[in-house]
Amino acid sequence: MTESDLPVVQLTPGRWGDPAQTVEVPEAALAALKHLGVRRTGVAVEAEQVVDGEAPGALVELLGVEHVKVDSDSRWAHTRGYSTPDLLRARAGDRADMPEAVLFPGSHEDVLGVLRVCSELGLAVVPYAGGTSVVGGLAPSRSFVAMDLRRLDQVDELDEISRTVRLGAGLRGTAAEAALKDEGYTLGHFPQSYEGASIGGYAATRSSGQSSAGYGRFDQMVVGVTVATPRGTVELGRAPMSAAGPDLRQLWLGSEGALGIITSVVVRIRPRPVERFFEGWRFGSFAQGLDAIRRLAQDGPLPTVLRLSDEAETAVNLADPEVLGGASGVQAIVGFEGTATAVRRAAVAEVLVDAGGEPLGEEAGETWRKGRYRAPYLRDPLLDEGALVETLETAGFWSKLPALKAAVTDALVKSLGDQGTPPLVLCHVSHVYETGASLYFTVVCAQAEDPIGQWRQAKTAASTAIAAAGGTITHHHGVGTDHRDAYAAEIGPLAIESLQAVKRVLDPNNVLSPGILLPEN
């Protein structure tokens, strides 16, 4: 099965993904969890009943009654995203953060119309593309309507000479791949949220996929962007690159609905790969592996996928330590897609061997590839078992990564240890650049009595450590509400004021995702 064959999954609050794909926690893992003090804490409670909402007549008139949903099921289905606190709140039946209504505009002009009406009414509006935010990007600071963009699902303006295509913001990543497959192309963007996420979300949050070494980040794929604002349309991208002032595409990419709603993007596409090869590599230590992948990132050649797990993550991932040939150390995954990959594979192997790596063969690679979208499914039964499981990520320059990793790990261990729930902290690198890389942490511990407060405390400790060690608060999850204050501190007051000034121009009545990305001013 390739990425373009995966089904479009309808997400619902409280549990990730396709219900047909639920998994159970392996027995060996359950035993390990017991060592962390993890105990079942009970099952989800039934949510309180809510009455249907009401939508302003002007919106019904604009979109038609069938495209304005006020029933509680529709509203609940558009409540929050998929952070662990989001799941815990959903499981606890917490109906706060539920939109008053869900709108389904069918065109860019519809979106413009809705924003005009909402601005006149002072009604907050939050775009909903795939709904997979893990940073509180769907929970604004006041009562709001959700704008579900799923009807903006066009695939048009395919330009085979320039290798570009226009994709609607509501198009799921899976649907985009399926449509492009028919024409012989791929976008090559496969984040872990791939089964649920959408093009507009990729763009609005600067998403980065698992094949970023080969295909680049989503913001590097976008060559044109069309944005609706309460004051009208912004349309950018007349050339791949330009010296006509600042690259303003980059102002809307990553703007998370606060500076307008991206309704479509023109993206670079590539021919579908005809070959695919994934393999595992072993290094004696994370430090040794880091040197090896840095050499590939700086001097090349780069494979399509490049990941390096630390010792803890390697141990957890490999139920069978024989994969490492019985030796200790860490595992890397190296993947190649394209044509004539053999030359590149040989060149990469030469670098990795020279850096101390040992090939583990194709099975280790294929195991990772087949399970690449499974991790979020595992979180649900782990939560059922009483474990707290969450992830966080950062990025920094190569020279700072070891200290950054240690600082974040220490902060998490100390915060959760102090709370009586010592954690397991796993880490990997999955996105590399010439000058630095990302660090992705997975944290597992026993749930305390108030797991949301427990995690908030740990997350604050980790965020403080990231800032102090010179990392960015997020490499690919985005800002939302969870990172808003850390983000403001990271870019500083003048940069925040600058963004707020842009927002005032485009959104004079402050109805675009208030409290998301930017502090309210």
Add this chain to the structure above:
Amino acid sequence: MTESDLPVVQLTPGRWGDPAQTVEVPEAALAALKHLGVRRTGVAVEAEQVVDGEAPGALVELLGVEHVKVDSDSRWAHTRGYSTPDLLRARAGDRADMPEAVLFPGSHEDVLGVLRVCSELGLAVVPYAGGTSVVGGLAPSRSFVAMDLRRLDQVDELDEISRTVRLGAGLRGTAAEAALKDEGYTLGHFPQSYEGASIGGYAATRSSGQSSAGYGRFDQMVVGVTVATPRGTVELGRAPMSAAGPDLRQLWLGSEGALGIITSVVVRIRPRPVERFFEGWRFGSFAQGLDAIRRLAQDGPLPTVLRLSDEAETAVNLADPEVLGGASGVQAIVGFEGTATAVRRAAVAEVLVDAGGEPLGEEAGETWRKGRYRAPYLRDPLLDEGALVETLETAGFWSKLPALKAAVTDALVKSLGDQGTPPLVLCHVSHVYETGASLYFTVVCAQAEDPIGQWRQAKTAASTAIAAAGGTITHHHGVGTDHRDAYAAEIGPLAIESLQAVKRVLDPNNVLSPGILLPEN
């Protein structure tokens, strides 16, 4: 001689570059010019005398009297840039656009202080780095002081693990290369203005160098940026890439002094190449050559330098048509730098042969390489001979390039033909991307009685054609004052208002380069 051996050149108005390197127009070219009706029109007049300016006492107190120059020579040396109209105005002794004073701050704090004082006084201030603008980027809309950044020439924070270094905004490109050479590194940024331009100018104008296929554009090299504004400092870039909101580095890159003064940047560096190989290729037509270089840009491998001249430029460049083996057609230049370039050369050659190319050998490549910074020198004697010579450039997506090229050429031919001065229009591609490329035009014709008005009319026609054909108004020259109105039309009123709002936040008294980049609001 390599790039790091080139001298730091002191530029003066009216003539390009190092006086020791002046050139004469070849006899064959003079004959060709006669066919265009080019006749000597006289020599430069003496400039009118001006009295010394006066600088506010607060600035003298801040920087010390030796760093505030008000003598007419210093002011004249900081007047305008190097567009052909700039040269013509300088030769005519036109002293308009001369700064009231030239300031030489010695640190980021000095720049902050100057901006605070200027803001209090309502005194406009324009940064002067290399002074090589060809788009009126040094001539604001009202009386001003020039801030020469040459003392901000630090090379520090060299990080050999991350391969980054901090460079001061006033550091010349040549000086940066010389300093990096000592450490075994290169920036790899070699625009045609290389002998005069500076790091801050590269950053503030999104410069692109002749080796952009291999090293990328300057905005792709910058990972961190430090900006001084009247309200304080903006400091961005904690990681190579981030999902922490919009990539605001891109808001200041290309901001041309209007949103603050970039005082230093952290840039990605690479090991100095140990091999270098340039060669010529022949294609039957520009269309065939365009297909060939598109294949390299889209499917690789990319050489370090990749240029394709059209039929007209090929004919003019090659005094000896035997270089093409006596055949007609167009010439491409392909250059390789790095280590073990032989494999890449062979792979590139395979693609080019398959696309119909014929290798012309190393001599054609070396001829181009040795003459790569010579073209601006040739303009001066051509102007002396009575020719009007100017360049303009654009970029667009591959599928639009043929029509874009034809539209611009037609507009120039018609406008100048209608004025009684039929031109020669030459074109080349020198920057390629997966989805498109740049087009660079050189125009030669006889000077009319009012050559500045003559060119203004032609340039307006070309700009209108670029907009209509879907190109961007500039790929690497920048906006300045010459492109300001076309730029505003290109990005639209809401994007312009957004930038103006940022400017009001950072520059409440509108003293930063008023009228440059942005229309005054």
